[in-house]
Amino acid sequence: MLAVVGGEGGGIAEMEKDFDSKLRIQNPNGGVQRSKSFAFRAPQENFTIQDFELGKIYGVGSYSKVVRAKKKDTGNVYALKIMDKKFITKENKTSYVKLERIVLDQLDHPGIIRLFFTFQDTFSLYMALESCEGGELFDQITWKGRLSEDEARFYAAEVVDALEYIHGVGLIHRDIKPENLLVTAEGHIKIADFGSVKTMQDSKITVLPNASSDDKSCTFVGTAAYVPPEVLNSSPVTFGNDLWALGCTLYQMLSGTSPFKDASEWLIFQRIIARDIRFPDYFSAEAKDLIDKLLDTNPRKRPGAGPDGYAALKMHPFFKGIDWKNLRAQIPPKLALESNVVEANDGQESPWNPSHVGDGSVRNNDGSSGATSSSEATAHVTRLASIDSFDSRWQQFLDPGESVIMISMVKKIQKLTNKKVQLILTDKPKLIYVDPAKLMVKGNIIWSDNPNDLSIQVLSPSHFKICTPKKVMSFEDAKQRAWQWKKAIEGLQNR
Ligand SMILES: Nc1ncnc2c1ncn2[C@@H]1O[C@H](COP(=O)(O)OP(=O)(O)OP(=O)(O)O)[C@@H](O)[C@H]1O
Numbered sequence: 236m237l238a239v240v241g242g243e244g245g246g247i248a249e250m251e252k253d254f255d256s257k258l259r260i261q262n263p264n265g266g267v268q269r270s271k272s273f274a275f276r277a278p279q280e281n282f283t284i285q286d287f288e289l290g291k292i293y294g295v296g297s298y299s300k301v302v303r304a305k306k307k308d309t310g311n312v313y314a315l316k317i318m319d320k321k322f323i324t325k326e327n328k329t330s331y332v333k334l335e336r337i338v339l340d341q342l343d344h345p346g347i348i349r350l351f352f353t354f355q356d357t358f359s360l361y362m363a364l365e366s367c368e369g370g371e372l373f374d375q376i377t378w379k380g381r382l383s384e385d386e387a388r389f390y391a392a393e394v395v396d397a398l399e400y401i402h403g404v405g406l407i408h409r410d411i412k413p414e415n416l417l418v419t420a421e422g423h424i425k426i427a428d429f430g431s432v433k434t435m436q437d438s439k440i441t442v443l444p445n446a447s448s449d450d451k452s453c454t455f456v457g458t459a460a461y462v463p464p465e466v467l468n469s470s471p472v473t474f475g476n477d478l479w480a481l482g483c484t485l486y487q488m489l490s491g492t493s494p495f496k497d498a499s500e501w502l503i504f505q506r507i508i509a510r511d512i513r514f515p516d517y518f519s520a521e522a523k524d525l526i527d528k529l530l531d532t533n534p535r536k537r538p539g540a541g542p543d544g545y546a547a548l549k550m551h552p553f554f555k556g557i558d559w560k561n562l563r564a565q566i567p568p569k570l571a572l573e574s575n576v577v578e579a580n581d582g583q584e585s586p587w588n589p590s591h592v593g594d595g596s597v598r599n600n601d602g603s604s605g606a607t608s609s610s611e612a613t614a615h616v617t618r619l620a621s622i623d624s625f626d627s628r629w630q631q632f633l634d635p636g637e638s639v640i641m642i643s644m645v646k647k648i649q650k651l652t653n654k655k656v657q658l659i660l661t662d663k664p665k666l667i668y669v670d671p672a673k674l675m676v677k678g679n680i681i682w683s684d685n686p687n688d689l690s691i692q693v694l695s696p697s698h699f700k701i702c703t704p705k706k707v708m709s710f711e712d713a714k715q716r717a718w719q720w721k722k723a724i725e726g727l728q729n730r
Pocket residue numbers: 236293294295296297298299300301314316348364365366367368370371414415417427428
């Protein structure tokens with residue numbers, strides 16, 4: 236995510252009020268102030284984190300962790316999005332959180348992540364989301380190298396179907412990319428991450444005035460590689476924004492990489508503005524034509540944004556054979572598993588240590604609660620931990636009681652060869668990298684709280700260097716978490 240939407244729009248106390256199941260809503264659109272009593276479809280419950288059995292971490296966002304959570308009494312499984320209240324306030328993410336909560340609550344489509352309920356305790360806000368066991372489409376592309384045209388057609392069609400609904404209710408998603416397209420256990424696509432949506436004038440979706448994204452106070456919203464050229468020229472955002480991103484995503488499905496790639500965001504933007512696209516030879520004429528049209532510099536000319544609406548997109552020859560009425564009844568492509576790519580996965584889920592979140596106390600109706608954390612500073616760092624995936628393979632590299640702060644599969648860039656390694660940061664603190672195939676520690680970076688002896692240099696969202704007096708090591712994180720690595724290491728140094 237590049238830019239933060241809107242202003243802070245009120246503190247955490249106000250947000251807690253907004254999270255009440257009854258609230259007064261005002262629609263800022265259309266000039267006339269519409270005001271009505273409003274009940275969330277997904278209620279705010281009085282649950283605690285102890286009501287759930289926590290499983291693996293699905294992923295980490297810039298201000299949240301998403302964990303597999305089974306409700307102990309019903310056995311229902313959710314993707315529990317856990318957000319640290321202090322962090323949200325500090326990082327001005329309040330409006331982003333409110334927006335996602337209120338928008339998801341009103342969306343109802345099989346191609347969009349469902350929000351079931353929310354709850355909170357002293358430290359955290361929790362959103363119980365529909366669980367997507369298949370992970371991100373990004374991982375499917377990475378693990379398969381690239382997708383076949385049939386696979387890409389299937390996924391693209393499901394995205395088109397959901398986008399038609401999103402645009403139909405007057406919303407622009409603004410952050411369509413393979414990381415935000417989640418895959419269910421069965422292999423269907425669900426669009427996630429509605430924190431950057433923009434409501435159009437005549438939107439059917441109601442948002443709180445201070446939960447909406449305010450374009451005036453920010454440069455732009457989205458992710459560098461998927462941003463359309465008009466957004467870089469500060470033109471008003473339109474539905475065409477998502478259609479450009481769809482074109483980039485389809486290109487990435489078919490080739491394995493996004494069409495506008497370079498070493499820095501600035502260079503990526505130059506490529507986007509110059510519309511510097513090269514199609515691999517193996518793309519079919521239909522795929523090339525559709526991507527070429529979706530990446531039209533004129534947003535109104537992109538199929539789906541013109542006077543014929545979505546018919547123009549759905550009737551494109553690339554989608555020949557797609558049964559648009561029965562999409563979700565079709566058999567999805569076979570999912571790739573991480574274990575097919577990295578050897579030695581014992582296939583076991585490793586449960587996440589629940590002491591990493593919340594305080595376990597029940598929230599009273601007046602918003603007060605009992606317990607406070609004894610080691611708040613450390614817990615805070617741990618709650619902010621950025622963890623791609625954590626399974627029992629990495630447990631053997633930890634001492635008893637030691638927990639992981641951040642872990643990701645990264646490329647260690649060397650002069651002659653680049654090597655995939657698992658970079659692991661723990662609360663000891665310990666910073667090591669492991670050969671994922673041989674399950675051997677390949678490097679132990681000597682920890683120091685002194686930034687002269689251990690520092691992180693971020694070169695681009697995906698490229699960072701770990702510098703020690705003896706050595707400088709260069710890493711590439713495909714998930715663009717270079718800044719999170721810096722934050723996590725510096726957070727531990729300043730604990
Ligand atoms: N419903 C879900 N089911 C399974 N995994 C999920 C679900 N929602 C999110 N995830 C995983 O958790 C990760 C973090 O999600 P989250 O929504 O917190 O942040 P994000 O989408 O990465 O966004 P950002 O960094 O822009 O805040 C996602 O990238 C995804 O891999």
